[in-house]
Amino acid sequence: MVDELPTRPEILASWRRTQEAGLAPDSRLDPDKTEPFDEASRLRRAAAPVLDELAAALDGSRYTLILADQNALLVDIRYGRDAMRSALDEVGAVVGGRFTEAATGTNSIATALELRRGLSVHGSEHYLESFRRFACYGLPITDPATRRNAGVLDITCLEEDASELLRPFLLRGVRDIEARLLGDTRRAHRRMLAAFDAAALATSDALVGLAADLVLTNDAAAELLEPADHAALQSVALDMERMRRRTWRCAFELNSGVQLELEATVLDGGVLVRLMHGRRTAPVRRRRRVDASPDWHAPLERDLARYRAAGSSVLVHGEPGTGRRTVARRLTTEGPLERGGHGSTIELDGPSVSPNTVGDIPPGTRTVLITDADLLSEEVAALVERRVARDDLRLVLTTTATALKGHVAMLVARCPVRLELPTLRSRRDRIPGLATALLRERNAGLRLTPNALRVLASQDWPGNLRELISVIEHLADLRSTGDLTEADLPPGYRVLRRATPGAMEQAERDAIIEALRECDGNKVHAAAKLGISRTTLYKHIRMHRIDVAALRLGSDVAG
Template identity: 45%
Template sequence: MVDLTLGEPDSGPLREEIALSWRRSQLSGLRPSSPTDRLTWAEIDRGSRLVRAAAPVLDQMAEQLADTPLSVILADRNALIVDRRFGERTVGTALDGIGVVPGIQYLEETTGTNAIATPHELRRGVSVHGDEHFLEALKRFACYGHPIVHPVTKRLQGVLDITARSEDANPLFAPFLVRAVKDIEQRLLDSARESTQLLFAAFQSARRRSTPVLVLGEELVLANAAAADLLDATDHAVLRDLAADVVSLGPKSRRLRLCSGTVVQVRAERIVGTGGAAFELTPVDAVRTPVPRRRKPTGTAAAATTAATPARTAAAARHRVLIAGEPGSGRTTAARALADGHDVAVLDAADVPALGVRRWAAHMDELLTSHPGLTVVESLHLLPAALAARLSRILDTAPARAVLTSAPLNELSGEHACLAGRIPDRVELPPLRARREELPELARAMLAACRPGRAVRFAPGALELLAAQPWPGNLRELEAVVRYAADARSAGDITARDLPPSCQGSPRKHRLSAWEQAEHDAILSALRATGGNKVHAAERLGISRSTLYNRIRSLGITV
């Protein structure tokens, strides 16, 4: 049952679709008093297919709305505002005051119930009047929003909204806007036909080369025979991720290892007017070197193989290795991989509260002085300071081989930092968000581990959606998602619809480049180290406060 009296406005109970939207907004942690000036700004693509198709329609609407207290707002498939037009200048000023400006994302989780976010969520036209808005700042407006859907693919392309002050609301809003949406959808169809012709022309030009050639459009994939033999679905997902960078940043050339084991030099160029890219792949290795399937590690073991290699090198040289990384990044698996067939004894700092300091310390002393195999000390950052100091002293004299795991090194301080400093051989595991190119292969290895012998695979669309997620839980979270998808599909392709609700829909935020991701992580680390104090974080990073605030907004960092 839906509580239709949930926070009901002065005019009476909420309509069911509005009440459900209010409930979603509340579950997102939003409050009616939440301000709109905290919304994240992002770069917009003014040359996108949607913007180009909508521009003439918006121009015509602007002429019709001249000298009226009305505005029309265009948002893309991610609810990011990309254009707006208004009659009176005062309307533009009012929109500025509530953050309705190009580059701002209007989602229910950040802006509550309104005629951009709610049609985007429901995929149908919605009117929102005055007090039906969830945020107090929006209650003086009335608006109607309608989704823009591609006529061929039936995928959401964006939302068109018409907004006015509550007293200027008119029942003709809906038919006026629906007509404009139909015009935009027709122009999208015409553009798609033109785009397809451009993609074919680019492919015909590129296929004259003897090397493998691939063209990726938003809805079209073209490949010559050499590329078809070389690539599989997992490779397509990685290349499509690269195509997004090419479209926004320009031509790229890089080396890439394909799932077959072949290393190729990839040259990618944007195909103007299509939102697509052309790839030329030149094999670097003459012979493919796939890993034999019977010996190939699976699941999280596969994810830790890369990290374990430098750790093994360190372990061969010395008796001590430290493996650091975020929770779920594969610390335990990488540590166990160093056993090389010897017995492994594990001491977990998380067990100190249950066992007691004395009993845990006695067990530590015994293992580090007499255990003949490998001793793994898990999560040293959770040790009480006194135990961390005691472990440091023991490691100075104990003969046992030991591997310690910890949180990222820049998060350690005091005795924990001193303990880490005594172990010069260190391996820091990257978070999954920094390994997006590896993600398709990791997901495939995990799928093979939980469904051995089954004819199940990830479709390219599902892999693209996985690669777009932030993965705060790292490999552990990815493994849970893979198991969920495997339970939903016993055979055939796992599509985007088979992924859990947390992964569904368009990515909520723009994808970060590798440089932006590094900047994001550095700022987040500084904020954590300073307890969220932005002044001290700016000093730690060597930048001004204003620069820090701008980067926090631009990178979508939540503090």
């Protein structure tokens, strides 16, 4: 009802954003659904002594201090009373919980991050009904070194305990945390500068030093690297931080096409990257090229050409937005694909295929391409299977589903080749080059800055390629020329997010699969090709759930 809506404009706007995200007011958070976080992060290090002091002042009260990082992940909670711990646990406000507006609605963490300013939320102003017994006040924490949002400090209490004194109390804590962040950054910068200078004296290779709001390059690196390369290196550094790797060695291809060997080392103050010509490293950690083409599927072309030439039946599987239809069409060699059957390939849309459609497949058809084959009805799937068997037709199918049953599963089983399309989040190192190429294609006068590319590469991209293209098209229309910074990105894409499992694991998996395929599944030969022991290869095969038998059949889906 309209008369039940909040009256403050910023709260009403937050309710509307939450409704657009599909969250219902009676939704409840699962307190057991938490995410891992870095307990030794700069934010937690800087905040710990400040929280200790503030918590001592609140001891015995019904106030709770909550620290969230820049991605709305709760990373520290200090309770004045155990009764508040029980009350907040009940509504899912626990360490490791993610408090975005899409997940938790209007509150002083999610909405303060969205608005980038302090905010109080009282009782019925909360979007979730389970939060309406509380009042809260949140203030963003700004990293003085980067001027970016580092998180939010929040104080929460029962509605009857709300006080105007919360804001100055919280403001003092935020200022102290920001001062400690600045001191930590300066120390990190000094350590990185010292390590970079020492390395620069010992080598003529291209060197890059990466720390908080600091990028160092020697002359060799400055001549080699483009903005997309800088963003790709930042992605490698984030992956190393998440995986807690101290070193990383891989092949690295620049946006310009120059091939180098990369050696990255985590230091106390950041990450030192060395780029070398003409050297080889363990290929099991090979990194795919940062593609300078707007064609996301270019790395697949060799396999696509092989499957086209062989006339293989192929299942193309991938998440929404990964380009399943595009890849399926590239697997056929005929001209325009027309539902009416002109040419030797007919394209059908799974949800709309009827028994009559199957009966109308014209004579002379050699390939049947069905998009969203998992949405075929059981009756239609059975008819297609019989028609394929009778006329010895080639199948090219696309699906998003992995668990298939009945006649649909039988139809999919006729595809010995199964091609898994990569998600954007599993190829974060390719996003900077792809975004640069897509923008250049739409507006050659605009340029994404390295920081903007780094932020784009860190996003989760649930809509994959389709979602990235929408963002780039928005940016291309902003103006005719100039640099685009992270401030120009659409709301919701401006925050640097912690990398999720992706590029490194995928690079390892890809290298092993390629070696096994080239060696026809022979593990001994594949291990020798990769330069690792058989024991190490077996461990990686188990870890990445690679089906070696499927690779012998030419399948690209493992596990």
